[in-house]
Amino acid sequence: MSRKSLRHTAKGEHTRQRIVEAADRLIGWRGVTRVTLEDVRAEANVSSSQIYHYFADKQALIAAVVDRQDSLSSAGESMLGAFESADALRSWGRRLVEGQRESQSAGGCPIVTLGTGLMDLDVDTVGQLARIFRRCEDEIRAGYRTMHANGELPPSADPDALATMTLATAIGGLVLAQLNSDAQPLQLALDAMLDCLQSRQENSPKTLVPN
Amino acid sequence: MSRKSLRHTAKGEHTRQRIVEAADRLIGWRGVTRVTLEDVRAEANVSSSQIYHYFADKQALIAAVVDRQDSLSSAGESMLGAFESADALRSWGRRLVEGQRESQSAGGCPIVTLGTGLMDLDVDTVGQLARIFRRCEDEIRAGYRTMHANGELPPSADPDALATMTLATAIGGLVLAQLNSDAQPLQLALDAMLDCLQSRQENSPKTLVPN
Numbered sequence: 001m002s003r004k005s006l007r008h009t010a011k012g013e014h015t016r017q018r019i020v021e022a023a024d025r026l027i028g029w030r031g032v033t034r035v036t037l038e039d040v041r042a043e044a045n046v047s048s049s050q051i052y053h054y055f056a057d058k059q060a061l062i063a064a065v066v067d068r069q070d071s072l073s074s075a076g077e078s079m080l081g082a083f084e085s086a087d088a089l090r091s092w093g094r095r096l097v098e099g100q101r102e103s104q105s106a107g108g109c110p111i112v113t114l115g116t117g118l119m120d121l122d123v124d125t126v127g128q129l130a131r132i133f134r135r136c137e138d139e140i141r142a143g144y145r146t147m148h149a150n151g152e153l154p155p156s157a158d159p160d161a162l163a164t165m166t167l168a169t170a171i172g173g174l175v176l177a178q179l180n181s182d183a184q185p186l187q188l189a190l191d192a193m194l195d196c197l198q199s200r201q202e203n204s205p206k207t208l209v210p211n
Numbered sequence: 212m213s214r215k216s217l218r219h220t221a222k223g224e225h226t227r228q229r230i231v232e233a234a235d236r237l238i239g240w241r242g243v244t245r246v247t248l249e250d251v252r253a254e255a256n257v258s259s260s261q262i263y264h265y266f267a268d269k270q271a272l273i274a275a276v277v278d279r280q281d282s283l284s285s286a287g288e289s290m291l292g293a294f295e296s297a298d299a300l301r302s303w304g305r306r307l308v309e310g311q312r313e314s315q316s317a318g319g320c321p322i323v324t325l326g327t328g329l330m331d332l333d334v335d336t337v338g339q340l341a342r343i344f345r346r347c348e349d350e351i352r353a354g355y356r357t358m359h360a361n362g363e364l365p366p367s368a369d370p371d372a373l374a375t376m377t378l379a380t381a382i383g384g385l386v387l388a389q390l391n392s393d394a395q396p397l398q399l400a401l402d403a404m405l406d407c408l409q410s411r412q413e414n415s416p417k418t419l420v421p422n
Binding site: 062066067069073074085088090093096097100125126128129130131132133135136143147152158160162164165167168169170171172173174175177178179180183185186187188189190191192193194195196197199 | 277311340376382396
């Protein structure tokens with residue numbers, strides 16, 4: 001259900017919407033942490049008193065942005081576009097990457113930004129988190145390189161790309177598990193990924209995964 | 212570099228470490244939002260004045276937890292365990308899922324929790340984010356089911372599991388892109404995933420991905 005207040009006049013509702021849409025755009029571009037109420041005020045071209053009339057603080061505004069995304073997606077508006085062929089899949093992947101590039105990877109998909117970007121952490125800490133994940137990836141990559149050298153991955157497989165994929169799938173699965181308070185999405189995602197890897201391995205000299 | 216203060220005596224440093232370790236454990240179990248300084252105080256068995264002596268606020272404590280993880284991982288301590296065979300891969304997946312289950316999916320991997328769980332959002336908003344991602348997954352699933360029905364995925368493929376995997380890989384790729392301010396991890400992860408899918412499709416009647 002929308003938490004949109006019904007107290008506002010039509011004109012007031014219009015102003016409120018304009019603010020929420022401006023916040024949505026800015027968060028998509030820059031990420032949640034880098035957007036201030038002042039940025040949103042300028043982008044929406046409203047006064048400070050108008051912003052604070054509708055939103056007590058940044059958290060309230062962010063909740064309204066999520067609310068907007070929730071309404072849009074429940075109204076049956078396609079978020080991903082057609083997804084029914086390999087071409088469509090590749091083109092979805094391309095759009096996601098391009099969106100990320102355009103925002104200098106600070107923003108991009110607003111829901112992922114909202115679900116993951118609310119870090120009131122300083123830049124140092126973000127850098128540390130990035131480094132820790134890189135070390136995880138290094139471990140995975142070293143394993144895949146060994147498997148590749150041992151012939152347990154087909155010669156055409158790229159151990160480096162598989163390592164990034166594996167780490168990403170694990171992180172995404174953990175995000176979904178935490179948001180849903182349920183480990184099942186993590187399990188499904190990892191199992192499907194390992195099954196896909198296994199099918200790559202089936203053309204390989206040694207069968208990798210005992211069944 | 213560790214931001215650990217060097218001003219403390221050996222005993223003080225020991226107390227500080229005990230607090231950070233307690234916070235690390237609690238965040239892993241419950242997630243960042245659900246852990247208060249009071250919880251950490253009780254878990255570490257120290258006084259309030261001791262906590263506030265070392266950490267001005269929760270953010271400072273969280274930064275120290277990240278610092279600890281950074282030091283542990285840079286010291287070459289394996290985070291993932293052996294990763295050099297299919298068995299090791301499956302067992303890593305199993306441990307990740309079990310950790311998630313044990314924490315009722317609130318905590319689990321502390322770095323993912325830190326990188327993604329810092330949501331000062333209310334429970335409603337978390338529920339909305341989960342719903343929005345479910346709708347994305349629904350769209351992906353519908354596409355994969357069509358492809359499955361059209362023979363563009365092999366009969367043994369599970370479109371539902373592939374949809375969860377695809378969403379998870381995209382989310383994880385976006386998290387890595389944002390943490391690194393670089394779209395490349397997203398691109399690598401998505402490309403590798405689509406390549407893996409393609410190799411599943413190669414045994415399928417119709418070739419899915421034109422080369």
